[in-house]
Amino acid sequence: xxxxxxxxxxxxxxxxxxxxxxxxxxxxxxxxxxxxxxxxxxxxxxxxxxxxxxxxxxxxxxxxxxxxxxxxxxxxxxxxxxxxxxxxxxxxxxxxxxxxxxxxxxxxxxxxxxxxxxxxxxxxxxxxxxxxxxxxxxxxxxxxxxxxxxxxxxxxxxxxxxxxxxxxxxxxxx
Numbered sequence: 054x055x056x057x058x059x060x061x062x063x064x065x066x067x068x069x070x071x072x073x074x075x076x077x078x079x080x081x082x083x084x085x086x087x088x089x090x091x092x093x094x095x096x097x098x099x100x101x102x103x104x105x106x107x108x109x110x111x112x113x114x115x116x117x118x119x120x121x122x123x124x125x126x127x128x129x130x131x132x133x134x135x136x137x138x139x140x141x142x143x144x145x146x147x148x149x150x151x152x153x154x155x156x157x158x159x160x161x162x163x164x165x166x167x168x169x170x171x172x173x174x175x176x177x178x179x180x181x182x183x184x185x186x187x188x189x190x191x192x193x194x195x196x197x198x199x200x201x202x203x204x205x206x207x208x209x210x211x212x213x214x215x216x217x218x219x220x221x222x223x224x225x226x227x
């Protein structure tokens with residue numbers, strides 16, 4: 054094998070080994086400005102987008118022991134990897150696709166499992182870890198807040214009860 058090709062494949066292998074996911078996108082028809090904007094949005098979520106020859110990526114994936122996704126490595130493909138959550142990368146790609154009608158998610162690998170484009174789009178709809186934890190914390194703290202409002206109303210009869218009950222009614226509606 055040509056030493057230059059080996060260096061490129063080793064670089065791809067390093068990137069694939071340090072990332073829990075690989076998302077393959079078809080960037081056909083994208084302008085340089087659009088591709089740069091996509092890369093910027095992905096980097097905000099801790100992901101990177103690179104373009105490499107499909108044959109090099111096939112070899113890197115095979116050397117990494119990852120599933121064969123050769124069917125998805127056709128045409129103008131770019132590869133999205135990252136060291137953080139896949140949700141942010143999938144969401145960035147999906148939102149970019151809504152805005153510009155490009156790129157198209159083709160296939161992906163997450164923790165050794167092959168994901169179709171539909172599954173990747175479903176992952177993009179899942180809230181981030183921080184949003185889920187925030188919602189959970191709000192749910193956990195709601196009973197304590199309700200008790201505090203009742204105690205305050207009991208020992209402070211001068212307070213306006215309608216303003217005290219409004220937050221509890223809003224939380225109950227959620």
